[in-house]
Amino acid sequence: MGRLVPAVTRALDVLELFLHGDGTLSAPEVTRRLQLPRTTVHELLTTLAARSYLVTVPDRPGRYRLGVRTYQLGSRYAEQLDLASEGRQVAQWVAGTCGEAVQVAVLEGTDVIYIAQADSTHAVRMVSAAGRRLPAHCTSVGKMLLASLPDGELDARLDGLELTGLTRDSVTDARELRTALDAARKRGVAVERQESDPDVGCVAAPVRDRSGRVVAALSVSVPMIRWDQERERELAALAVAGAEELSGRLGHDLRPGAPPHSLV
Known part of the structure; x- marks a missing residue:
């Protein structure tokens, strides 16, 4: 300390x-x-x-x-509490639909912090915990959140960063990471396979606030023994549905014809 x-x-x-x-x-x-x-x-x-x-x-x-600054800080804290509370409810709904582990995370520097989760109902499952911190580049939620940053801010965060791996499949090359972020930005979904845990794959989608800004990401994690391309597509669609539900609860306008928001 x-x-x-x-x-x-x-x-x-x-x-x-x-x-x-x-x-x-x-x-x-x-x-x-x-x-x-x-x-x-x-x-x-x-x-x-x-x-x-x-x-x-x-x-x-x-x-x-x-003074007003203390009010602003308190309001910001309350917003985060709302995100965590709503995130837990949505995570439980998504987990109940697919039976897999669901997490909601926010970006802090070049790490992600998990603020809400719901566990899988399967005997073989991933165990997650709120408050856990991991390198963003090794996770699907982290890739989604990094991909949402404006180019200048992304460059500033990644400049000089040593991309340390958590598994042998972790992305440790800056160019490879940029390619993965571009793919996540275009698809609207980020994927990681065995990059933070050698036995787990994850898909994540962006969560937006009232202004359309990406403030979090929601992911679904599944042991690789239950992972294939079809399952990845199913979980990606479910992650998007969960992220949209959480975004709506935060005030994001999802109505047809509403002004679109880009990831950046």
């Missing part, structure tokens, strides 16, 4: 004081409660106010309350 940064810790301590009482505080109150030097408190309050994490209270000189 890395070292905690004292200045950041103090700033967060200040913000957390506003969770109690009437939600307003003065500099002397902050100084007393946190037992910090007055100069330090003044600098912290000034900095937080400059970044809109705090604002002065109208008609109450010297008092502060939480």
